[in-house]
Amino acid sequence: MMVFYTQSQLKQYLQPLKAAKKSIGFVPTMGALHNGHLSLLHQALAENDVAVLSIFVNPTQFNNAEDLEKYPRTLNRDVDLVKELSEQIVVYAPSVDDIYEGNTVATNFDYDGLDNEMEGANRPGHFNGVGTIVKKLFEIVQPNRAYFGEKDFQQLQIIRKMVAKSNMDIVIVGCPIFREASGLAMSSRNERLSTKGKEQAALIYKTLTQAQTVFNDKDVKDAEAFVKKTFESQPDFTLEYFIIAEVESLKTIAFKKPNTKYRAFIVVHLEGVRLIDTIELN
Structure with a gap:
């Protein structure tokens, strides 16, 4: 299993695979992985030649500094979990500087009003941060398919809108919510x-x-x-x-x-x- 910490290393690794027309499935996460994330990886592995997982706690989508600070960061454990699942998964775990290159600000997106509902109404600027990081990651990885859980259904619809408006040739795959035995949505x-x-x-x-x-x-x-x-x-x-x-x-x-x-x-x-x-x- 390969773990990369910079986009230049990741691109160098993926370039010959793309040249060989290998399909790439991508699962973007903020880490603290659980079985819900692993279910996305299972699907990405089943439907593509290569699966890439990113682990990055994105600062521009938090409008609460305390929430950002408290967000669990468990990179070593996450990498071990992924390795147990499959040696074929590529992990990208960048720093803030590697992603934002010294300019940690969100881009403003037009989501045709999808961002004004629910989470957007309660968390101003949140979906601009989401769109910013997902677009950056898509540009780095250039996947054929990207996988998102339906628990964050509004986010899923917004990413679909962003991809359509940006004319990106990426299939966005929504995956069922993975739950604990009690029914609690995994998070x-x-x-x-x-x-x-x-x-x-x-x-x-x-x-x-x-x-x-x-x-x-x-x-x-x-x-x-x-x-x-x-x-x-x-x-x-x-x-x-x-x-x-x-x-x-x-x-x-x-x-x-x-x-x-x-x-x-x-x-x-x-x-x-x-x-x-x-x-x-x-």
């Missing part, structure tokens, strides 16, 4: 939860599945009221938002329309950790 942030917190956090997915039933049997306001009531009865949780939105536009809805796909999105805080999840509704 690097889960490492900050206590054992009790992880057990409690199973309520998030349980509530989403119940809200899915309420939505399909009744309507939007009934599902919203159910979720609000559920978390009001749980003093350890703080519900930041529960939103039902159209899949394509990510616009919040008030009523169901025929022949339209919807998803529910939720953010809750538990033990000082911000946890997100999402589920298809119909």
Whole structure:
């Protein structure tokens, strides 16, 4: 397994593979790897000749300095996990200077309003940071396919929009959410939860599945009221938002329309950790 710390080293390694028409699958991550990340790598390995994994905690997508500081950094452990999975994976673990070359600022993108909803409304500038790093990584790796988990569904849609508007010849593959046995969506942030917190956090997915039933049997306001009531009865949780939105536009809805796909999105805080999840509704 190869580990590169600079883009020049990575490009030098990948150049002959590209010349030989080998397909490259790419999984960008911020490290603190878990089985959800490994499931993306499994798919990248299955569908491509070469799989590249990046590990980089991107400063321009954090609008909270404390959140950036607390984000887990476990590079040695991550590399060991990847090595156990396959010797065929290439790891790119750059420094901030290698990526941003002394200019650590985000580019402004036009996402046709996708960034104004949900996470964008609550985290100003976040998706400009996401678009900036993903575009830079795509330009460095030049993959045929890139793999993202559906847990960050808004991010997935925004990356698809960025790729289309930038005329990049990359297939963006959305992969199902990988969950703990309890239903808790796997996330690097889960490492900050206590054992009790992880057990409690199973309520998030349980509530989403119940809200899915309420939505399909009744309507939007009934599902919203159910979720609000559920978390009001749980003093350890703080519900930041529960939103039902159209899949394509990510616009919040008030009523169901025929022949339209919807998803529910939720953010809750538990033990000082911000946890997100999402589920298809119909």
